[in-house]
Each structure stands twice: as C-alpha cells, then as structure tokens.
Amino acid sequence: MRLDLSLYLVTDRGLCTVHGLVETVMAAVRGGVTLVQLRDKHASDAEMVDQARHLKAALSGSGVPLIINDRLEVALAAGADGLHIGQDDGDVARARAALGPEAILGLSVQTHDQLARLDPAALDYLGLGPVFATPSKHDHAEPLGFEGLAALVAASPLPSVAIGGLKAEHLAATRQAGAEGLAVISAICGTPDPEAAARAFAPPPRH
Numbered sequence: 001m002r003l004d005l006s007l008y009l010v011t012d013r014g015l016c017t018v019h020g021l022v023e024t025v026m027a028a029v030r031g032g033v034t035l036v037q038l039r040d041k042h043a044s045d046a047e048m049v050d051q052a053r054h055l056k057a058a059l060s061g062s063g064v065p066l067i068i069n070d071r072l073e074v075a076l077a078a079g080a081d082g083l084h085i086g087q088d089d090g091d092v093a094r095a096r097a098a099l100g101p102e103a104i105l106g107l108s109v110q111t112h113d114q115l116a117r118l119d120p121a122a123l124d125y126l127g128l129g130p131v132f133a134t135p136s137k138h139d140h141a142e143p144l145g146f147e148g149l150a151a152l153v154a155a156s157p158l159p160s161v162a163i164g165g166l167k168a169e170h171l172a173a174t175r176q177a178g179a180e181g182l183a184v185i186s187a188i189c190g191t192p193d194p195e196a197a198a199r200a201f202a203p204p205p206r207h
C-alpha cells in the first residue's frame with residue numbers, strides 16, 4: 001500500500017467519546033487523513049486485535065493503511081498494514097523479519113544519536129518529536145521546537161512525520177522544517193467534528 005505521510009492520525013480511544021473509534025477514524029479519513037495508527041495503552045492484546053480488525057474492515061477500499069502502535073503480535077494477528085515502534089519497543093530487525101518486506105515499519109526518533117544508530121534499510125519512515133510538550137503522551141522527551149525538528153529532518157535518511165502538540169496552524173512551519181507530514185492525536189480525536197478537524201490541515205490552494 002502506498003505510504004503517504006501527509007496527515008497521520010494516531011488514535012486515542014479515550015478521546016473518541018462523541019463518535020466512537022471507528023466513526024471518528026472514518027470521518028477523519030473523509031477529511032483527508034492519509035495514514036492511521038491504532039494506539040491504545042490500556043487495551044489487552046485481544047481487545048486491540050478486535051479494534052484493529054474493525055478498523056481494517058472500515059478502511060478497506062480507502063487506500064489508507066492501518067498501522068499498529070507498539071505491538072508486533074497484534075499487527076500480525078490483525079493483518080494490519082504496518083507497525084510503529086519506539087526506541088524501547090523492541091528490535092527493528094526482528095519486527096521487519098516478522099512483518100515481511102511489504103509491511104510499513106516506522107520508528108520514533110528524538111535525538112541525533114538515535115538517528116545515527118538506526119538501520120534505514122529496515123524502516124519506511126520516522127516519527128520525530130515531540131515538537132511541543134503534549135498531555136497526550138505523559139512520558140515524552142524534551143520538546144524539539146521547529147529548529148530542533150529541522151535539524152533532525154536534515155540528518156534523517158528516511159521520510160519523516162513530526163509529532164507532539166501539533167495543530168492545523170503548524171502545517172506551514174512543519175513543512176518548512178522539511179517533514180513530509182504531521183502526526184496528531186488531540187487535534188482530530190478530541191474534537192466534535194473530526195472530518196472538519198482533518199480538513200483544516202489541507203494545504204492552501206496554489207495560485
């Protein structure tokens with residue numbers, strides 16, 4: 001499946017109180033989300049496989065891939081399109097070997113040391129952040145700001161999305177920093193109209 005990092009929705013079931021998880025995601029896809037990550041820190045593996053299967057069915061035919069956060073076994077069991085792991089979430093080479101060459105595999109990076117150590121051949125994209133402090137991830141690293149983001153993007157061997165406290169008003173600065181896209185939770189999940197919230201991230205028309 002084609003990897004378009006423009007607008008990456010990372011889910012938080014606890015914030016999808018108005019429409020529920022699947023309807024929130026599908027509204028956001030209608031609004032322009034290009035990639036979806038199922039992230040649930042509280043669900044059991046079985047619950048997450050169930051959520052992933054429902055999402056996968058709903059996304060079928062949309063061309064939008066479903067990525068699983070953290071849990072390789074869930075990604076495999078649900079037949080998801082890929083996996084996103086952080087620095088402490090397991091071995092990239094093992095994940096690639098288990099998922100196969102066609103799956104999408106993303107890695108979180110916060111520092112230049114981490115960039116220098118990664119194996120680009122095993123990965124498809126990087127999640128760089130946090131740009132800003134955010135209540136959506138309690139254990140996040142020191143915020144990068146746009147200058148720090150630009151320095152990481154410049155040194156990155158792979159396409160990247162920026163993450164952490166990003167809103168639609170940050171689209172231009174994020175692109176200016178060189179990231180291919182923005183990954184967001186609360187700017188879409190926590191809103192009463194996820195379709196409109198996603199649409200707000202559309203780039204302005206070119207003249």
Ligand SMILES: Cc1ncc(COP(=O)(O)OP(=O)(O)O)c(N)n1
Nearest residue numbers: 070084085086087108127128163183
């Ligand atoms: C696109 C994207 N980028 C970064 C992250 C953060 O991953 P990680 O550092 O493993 O933190 P958790 O999300 O697991 O709390 C991400 N999920 N997605």
Ligand SMILES: Cc1nc(C(=O)O)sc1CCOP(=O)(O)O
Nearest residue numbers: 129130134136164165184185186
């Ligand atoms: C899941 C996640 N990872 C981050 C990182 O810095 O790696 S920040 C983050 C939370 C992003 O949520 P929001 O868009 O609501 O700020």
Ligand SMILES: [Mg+2]
Nearest residue numbers: 070085086089
């Ligand atoms: Mg993780």
